[in-house]
Amino acid sequence: MTIIATQALTKTYGGGVTALADLTVEVDAGVIGLVGANGAGKSTFIKIMLGLIAPSSGSLRVFELDPVAETDKVRARVGYMPENDCLPPDVSASEFVTHVGRLSGLPKTAARERASEALRHVGLYEERYRQIGGYSTGMKQRVKLAQALVHDPDLLLLDEPTNGLDPAGRDAMLTLVHRIGNEFGISVVVCSHLLGEVERICDSLIAIEGGHLLRADRISSMTAASDVLAVEVSEGTDELASALRTLGFKVTPEGRLLLVPLESDVAYDRILQAVADLDLPLHRLDQRRHRVAELFTAKETADV
Numbered sequence: 470m471t472i473i474a475t476q477a478l479t480k481t482y483g484g485g486v487t488a489l490a491d492l493t494v495e496v497d498a499g500v501i502g503l504v505g506a507n508g509a510g511k512s513t514f515i516k517i518m519l520g521l522i523a524p525s526s527g528s529l530r531v532f533e534l535d536p537v538a539e540t541d542k543v544r545a546r547v548g549y550m551p552e553n554d555c556l557p558p559d560v561s562a563s564e565f566v567t568h569v570g571r572l573s574g575l576p577k578t579a580a581r582e583r584a585s586e587a588l589r590h591v592g593l594y595e596e597r598y599r600q601i602g603g604y605s606t607g608m609k610q611r612v613k614l615a616q617a618l619v620h621d622p623d624l625l626l627l628d629e630p631t632n633g634l635d636p637a638g639r640d641a642m643l644t645l646v647h648r649i650g651n652e653f654g655i656s657v658v659v660c661s662h663l664l665g666e667v668e669r670i671c672d673s674l675i676a677i678e679g680g681h682l683l684r685a686d687r688i689s690s691m692t693a694a695s696d697v698l699a700v701e702v703s704e705g706t707d708e709l710a711s712a713l714r715t716l717g718f719k720v721t722p723e724g725r726l727l728l729v730p731l732e733s734d735v736a737y738d739r740i741l742q743a744v745a746d747l748d749l750p751l752h753r754l755d756q757r758r759h760r761v762a763e764l765f766t767a768k769e770t771a772d773v
């Protein structure tokens with residue numbers, strides 16, 4: 470089921486910065502990573518989905534709704550966890566999340582119950598009556614997640630949810646996001662400049678670079694088998710490389726591996742035969758998988 474669809478979506482800010490350029494994409498339900506380096510246009514995309522800013526041209530629909538014309542309907546179905554710290558320090562998590570529930574239109578008792586439930590889901594149930602000002606960064610991030618969940622949305626938009634967290638905190642947050650997406654059946658868009666993080670927990674990725682769409686696809690398709698064979702023999706690597714070159718293969722050594730492009734249907738059998746002819750102990754022979762990082766240019770990969 471398509472939950473987000475854009476058509477030539479473009480956003481130009483005053484001053485002439487084009488944050489999103491002609492972006493056309495359809496996104497299915499699931500846990501979706503929105504990745505790109507700092508300044509790629511991720512937050513702009515999220516703000517348009519929430520109806521906080523309007524596109525300069527093109528269109529965007531969330532659950533077939535227009536966030537500009539049908540803002541309330543969109544916000545009723547979407548939860549938002551902003552990137553920056555935005556929590557009042559002098560109220561408890563319970564009070565704050567209840568308040569957000571009330572803002573979403575929940576009656577008093579229901580808001581209190583839903584707040585407790587959301588705080589339990591994020592692992593803050595025991596601590597919910599403490600003032601937020603005394604919380605660690607990881608706990609504050611989880612309060613932001615709980616307030617996004619309180620009105621029982623169908624879609625969560627998380628802007629850099631692991632920001633400011635140490636490695637253990639990052640792991641815990643990613644596990645939580647993955648669990649929310651998979652156990653609660655809520656779709657999640659996780660916005661991050663850290664490709665490795667989102668790759669771990671997402672079903673699909675939208676990769677953007679300088680406001681342009683690089684690719685939107687399921688992770689499994691992005692990491693499909695490539696047409697390069699990795700061959701490893703326990704000994705005689707150089708001997709095998711020259712034998713394969715004599716047979717006309719382009720061989721690239723990489724550590725203990727030889728990488729050989731599979732340019733024809735018979736290439737695989739010929740490589741195997743070459744190993745057998747030299748009587749070398751074959752350790753590994755498998756087709757390389759594409760890596761998601763290949764999407765980005767060398768400069769961009771250094772940033773993500």
Ligand SMILES: Nc1ncnc2c1ncn2[C@@H]1O[C@H](COP(=O)(O)OP(=O)(O)OP(=O)(O)O)[C@@H](O)[C@H]1O
Nearest residue numbers: 482483486488506507508509510511512513514662
């Ligand atoms: N209100 C604004 N006015 C002018 N330019 C803006 C505004 N907001 C964002 N930009 C610019 O638009 C581009 C995209 O910004 P955006 O915040 O969407 O990127 P991002 O991928 O979310 O980056 P980050 O991870 O740093 O938040 C950047 O060049 C940014 O400087």
